Amino acid sequence: MAAKIDLRRFPGFLGITLICLVVLYAPLIIVAVYSFNDSTSITNWGGATLNWYVDVFTGPESPKFQQAALNSLIIAVCAAGAATCIATAAAVAMTRAGRFRGKTLSFALINLPLMVPEVVTAVASLVFFSAIGFTNGLFTILIAHTVFCIPFAYLPISARMQSISDVYEQAAMDLYATPREAFTKVLLPLMMPGILSGSLLAFIISLDDFLITNFVKGAGVETLPTAIFGAVKQGIKPNIMAISTLMLGVSIVFVTLSWLVGRVGQNKQK
Amino acid sequence: MASPEIAVSIDQVVKRYGGFTALHGVSIDIREREFFTLLGPSGCGKTTLLRAIAGFEDVNEGRLLLKGVDITNLPPHKRPVNTVFQQYALFPHMTVFENVMFGLLRKNWIQSEAQRRVQDVLEMVQLSDFASRKPAQLSGGQQQRVALARALAPRPQVLLLDEPLSALDLKLRQAVRSELKALQRETGIAFIFVTHDQEEALTMSDRVCVMSNGRVQQIGSPKDVYEAPVNRFVADFVGETNLLEVTVNKIKDGLASVALPGGNAFECPAAAVVDPGVGHLSVRPERIKVTADGQGDLDAVVTGHTYLGTDIQLLVRLADDEVMSVRLQNSQTTEIPEQGAAVGLVLEAGAARLLAD
Numbered sequence: 001m002a003a004k005i006d007l008r009r010f011p012g013f014l015g016i017t018l019i020c021l022v023v024l025y026a027p028l029i030i031v032a033v034y035s036f037n038d039s040t041s042i043t044n045w046g047g048a049t050l051n052w053y054v055d056v057f058t059g060p061e062s063p064k065f066q067q068a069a070l071n072s073l074i075i076a077v078c079a080a081g082a083a084t085c086i087a088t089a090a091a092v093a094m095t096r097a098g099r100f101r102g103k104t105l106s107f108a109l110i111n112l113p114l115m116v117p118e119v120v121t122a123v124a125s126l127v128f129f130s131a132i133g134f135t136n137g138l139f140t141i142l143i144a145h146t147v148f149c150i151p152f153a154y155l156p157i158s159a160r161m162q163s164i165s166d167v168y169e170q171a172a173m174d175l176y177a178t179p180r181e182a183f184t185k186v187l188l189p190l191m192m193p194g195i196l197s198g199s200l201l202a203f204i205i206s207l208d209d210f211l212i213t214n215f216v217k218g219a220g221v222e223t224l225p226t227a228i229f230g231a232v233k234q235g236i237k238p239n240i241m242a243i244s245t246l247m248l249g250v251s252i253v254f255v256t257l258s259w260l261v262g263r264v265g266q267n268k269q270k
Numbered sequence: 271m272a273s274p275e276i277a278v279s280i281d282q283v284v285k286r287y288g289g290f291t292a293l294h295g296v297s298i299d300i301r302e303r304e305f306f307t308l309l310g311p312s313g314c315g316k317t318t319l320l321r322a323i324a325g326f327e328d329v330n331e332g333r334l335l336l337k338g339v340d341i342t343n344l345p346p347h348k349r350p351v352n353t354v355f356q357q358y359a360l361f362p363h364m365t366v367f368e369n370v371m372f373g374l375l376r377k378n379w380i381q382s383e384a385q386r387r388v389q390d391v392l393e394m395v396q397l398s399d400f401a402s403r404k405p406a407q408l409s410g411g412q413q414q415r416v417a418l419a420r421a422l423a424p425r426p427q428v429l430l431l432d433e434p435l436s437a438l439d440l441k442l443r444q445a446v447r448s449e450l451k452a453l454q455r456e457t458g459i460a461f462i463f464v465t466h467d468q469e470e471a472l473t474m475s476d477r478v479c480v481m482s483n484g485r486v487q488q489i490g491s492p493k494d495v496y497e498a499p500v501n502r503f504v505a506d507f508v509g510e511t512n513l514l515e516v517t518v519n520k521i522k523d524g525l526a527s528v529a530l531p532g533g534n535a536f537e538c539p540a541a542a543v544v545d546p547g548v549g550h551l552s553v554r555p556e557r558i559k560v561t562a563d564g565q566g567d568l569d570a571v572v573t574g575h576t577y578l579g580t581d582i583q584l585l586v587r588l589a590d591d592e593v594m595s596v597r598l599q600n601s602q603t604t605e606i607p608e609q610g611a612a613v614g615l616v617l618e619a620g621a622a623r624l625l626a627d
Contacts, residue, residue, distance in 0.1 A: 170326055171359035173346040175373030176424065182347075185372075189363045 028248060035241035042236055052242040061231070065243060068227035072207055075142050075223060080203035082142075083149035084157075087202075088195055090150075091158040092187070096166065111155075113148045121148065122215035129216060136218035144216045145206045152205045153198035156262055160194025193261050200258035204251050275302040276337075277428050277460035278323060283332035285318055285484075292318045294484045295332065300428075300462060301477075305454050307463045309471040310481035311507065316464045319481075320430050323462065325349045337427060347376070352421035353430040357437065358413050360405035366392070366416050367401040373424040391419040394453070411442045418450075422457060429454075431463045435470060447474055468508045472496060480504045500541045501626045505552035512594045514551040518624065521546060526624040531590045534567050536617065540624035550625050556597040557621030560584070560607060566614025570594065572607045582606060586613065 007013055035053070039046030056062060090110050094103070113121065125144045126136075134140055168190060172182035188195075210225040217226060224247065231240055278300040285293040293315045300306045308316040321327040323334060325346030334342045341349050352373065360369050367388055374384040392398045395415040405413055414434060421429055431450075435443045451474050454461045465471055471478045472492040480487045480495055480503070488500045499505035502513060516528040516536075526540035528551065538551065563569060570586035573593070582604065584596040596615065598604050607613050 165357075165359070167355055167357060167359040168361060170324075170346070171353070171355060171361070172372070174324055174351075174353045175420070176347045176376035177372070178347055178376075179345075181376060186361055190361075 031241050032245045032248065035238060035245040037238055037241075040238065042238060042241070052238045053246075055239045056242050056246070059239060061239065064222070065224070065227055068222040068224045071138060071141075071222065072224040075138065075145055076203045076206040078142055079145035079149050079206040080153070080199050082146045083153045083202045083206075084195060084199040086146075087150050087153035087157050087198055088191065090154055091161045091191075091194075092183075094158060095161045096169075111151045114151045118148075118211045122212040125212060126215045136216055137221050138218075140216045140218070141213055141221070141223065144212050145209060148209070148212065149202035149206050153202040156197040156201060156258070157191065157194040160191055160197070160262070164190050197258045197262035200254050200261065204254040204258075207254075208247065208251060276300065276335075277302045277304075278462065279333075279335040279338075280319070280323070281333040281335065283319070283322060283334065284330045285315075285322060285327060286330050292484050293322070293329070296481075296484070296486055297332075298479055298486060298489065300460055302460055303458050304476040305451065305461045305463065305474055307465060307471040307475040307478045308481060309465060309468060309478050309508070310487075311466055314481040315484040316466075316481050317432060318484075320353075320432055320462060320464045323349075323428075324351060324353050324430055350426055351428045351430055352424060352426040353432060354414075354417045354421045354434045356433045358405075358417040358434075360413055360416055360420070362405055365402050365404055366397060366408070369405065369416060370420045370423050373420065377424055387423055391423045394422070394456070395419045410438055411446065414438060414446065418453065422453075426459065428460045428462060429457070431461060433465055434463075435465070436467075443470075450474060472508070478508075480508060482507070497620065498539070498541075498623065499552060499625065502550055502552070505623070505625055510555055510595065510597075512553040512555060513625075514553060514588075514592065514594070516549055516551045516624070518546045518549040521624075528624060530568055531588050531592060532569055536567055536622070538617075538622040538624055539620075541626050551622050552625050553594070553617055553622045555583070555595040556581075556599075557618045558594075558596045559616040559618060560596060560598065560605075561614040561616050563612040563614050566616045568594075568615040568617070570613055570615055572609055572611045572613060574609055575606060586615065 034042060034045075036048045036050065037045055038049035038051065056065060087110075090106075094107060094110075097103075121144075125140075125147075129136060129140050164187070168186050169182045172186040173179065177185060208225055209223075210229060213223050214226050214229070217223070222230065224243070228240055228243060231237070276299045278298075280296055280298040280300075282295045282297055283293050284291070284295050296315070296319060308319060310316045318327055322329050325341070325344060325348075329342065332342075333340055336349065336351065361372065364372070370388045370391060371384060374387060379387070388401075389398065392401055395418055397412060397415055397419065400408060400412060400416075405416065408416065414437070417434065435446055438446060447470060450461070450463075463471075463474065472495075475492055477489060478492055478495050479489045482503050488495050488504045490498070495504055495508050499508060505511045506513065514531060516530055518526055518528050518540075519535075520527045521540050524539055524542070526538055526549070528536050528538065528549065530536050530551075540549075559566075568588060570588050572584060573587050574585045576583040576585075578597075578600075580600055581597045582600050584598060584607070586594050586596060588594060594615070598606065
């Protein structure tokens with residue numbers, strides 16, 4: 001480890017780092033700070049208050065946002081659940097079936113939603129749903145979300161799966177477990193940290209998706225991101241900042257959890 | 271004598287991986303209550319054979335019989351054999367107790383009987399105090415014993431062991447050898463033990479099967495394979511040996527007359543399939559005595575020695591530039607010839623054996 005590079009000696013290190021940090025995080029910090037601003041202006045500081053957070057839950061616009069939040073939650077839970085099941089099955093197949101025809105193709109197909117521009121997926125989904133005569137609504141959002149959540153659930157599960165030697169399943173079958181029991185009693189518990197981590201990631205990805213949702217949602221059906229967008233179009237009010245800050249908090253908590261769960265499992269393996 | 275009961279019969283088993291043949295029609299009968307070792311270098315097919323018995327590898331040809339019952343096409347969970355895996359493969363999310371219990375629950379043992387059985391086997395491997403620990407909280411030696419207990423708990427008809435000692439350090443490995451042997455006697459079932467360590471094979475086994483390149487080279491007692499190897503591979507792999515190229519003059523009744531390098535005539539036992547002509551003589555280094563120059567069967571010059579603790583290894587060069595190893599016991603009276611000294615080498619009775627190529 002002698003040849004570590006001292007990053008701080010790179011020319012421009014400090015400047016580049018500062019620019020990146022400011023561009024990435026200054027807007028978030030401003031939104032978070034101004035959500036406590038005791039003023040209807042969004043640029044002038046008028047003292048600290050929690051009024052906007054109270055407004056989110058009790059104000060005139062609160063029923064709209066609560067319904068949107070509920071929709072978001074239902075969709076995120078269902079889409080994450082469905083995507084996780086599919087991703088788990090895919091991860092088991094990809095790591096345990098040996099080499100099969102079209103394995104590379106399968107891998108590409110599973111991860112394709114990461115590569116396809118989101119707006120293309122959005123347009124395609126919209127066209128697809130209207131072509132097969134589906135009425136846009138919660139259900140179409142749910143299907144679309146499940147699809148783009150699969151690769152996000154798949155990555156941590158498959159990473160976890162690769163670190164589980166197949167000798168455990170062999171030991172289980174050697175001890176008279178049927179292939180089904182070997183899966184449920186041995187492999188699944190060992191995969192669980194990856195599955196949890198994947199499902200949390202899928203949940204958060206679904207929760208804050210805007211683009212695809214906006215295309216496939218039916219008239220009158222809103223999720224939290226589309227509701228926020230709708231509200232912003234009529235002018236930014238501080239309560240939007242409060243909602244955004246809440247969502248930011250939820251996202252941070254879930255991503256952290258996903259990372260922690262994945263890490264705990266890794267340590268246990270050793 | 272009536273033939274002893276056969277626990278596992280391996281009948282003309284062939285295993286191919288694509289173009290590579292891992293087992294070339296292997297046939298072995300493993301007896302009841304014996305400690306049977308499959309010995310060979312890596313890639314010789316010993317682990318493949320063990321996995322075929324466990325059911326993890328399908329065989330392409332041949333049959334596997336367990337106490338007369340054909341198990342060739344049974345899936346692993348229907349074969350009444352258990353395996354101790356090389357890396358133990360203890361279930362990390364279960365306690366020691368749950369690990370040992372696993373097989374019993376799958377076989378639908380009654381809860382109370384299963385619990386008693388788990389306690390018994392844990393006692394047998396002296397791990398009763400560790401029942402509630404997770405495998406990660408145990409040392410390598412303890413994990414190895416849990417793996418043993420887990421495999422023995424469901425009372426398998428045969429126990430399969432896949433290099434279970436290779437992950438232990440030397441001291442522990444030696445202790446576990448005698449424990450394993452004792453356990454095998456106690457349980458009264460056949461143990462099929464895979465190893466590449468010839469010392470392990472010699473010290474523990476009732477019979478050893480030496481394998482190479484997917485073929486059985488020799489099956490016999492440790493003494494047989496060490497003292498009466500059938501070919502060069504076995505002589506070279508089991509223990510240390512010197513292989514001398516000699517001219518074979520005559521073979522009669524298993525006794526060969528050969529001309530040693532240097533011209534001296536010598537008589538020694540020959541493996542069954544040797545023809546007159548050029549052959550190879552296997553000479554165990556510890557069966558060679560050093561004497562004065564010109565007094566022995568072979569003349570040599572000492573080129574160096576290595577201190578090995580219990581022994582001293584002498585390297586000598588023969589007239590035809592072949593190098594031989596001689597082992598002298600390290601006692602106070604042992605005289606160690608100086609480097610460069612000319613010495614005579616006496617091959618003791620039974621020291622040498624003529625081998626097929």
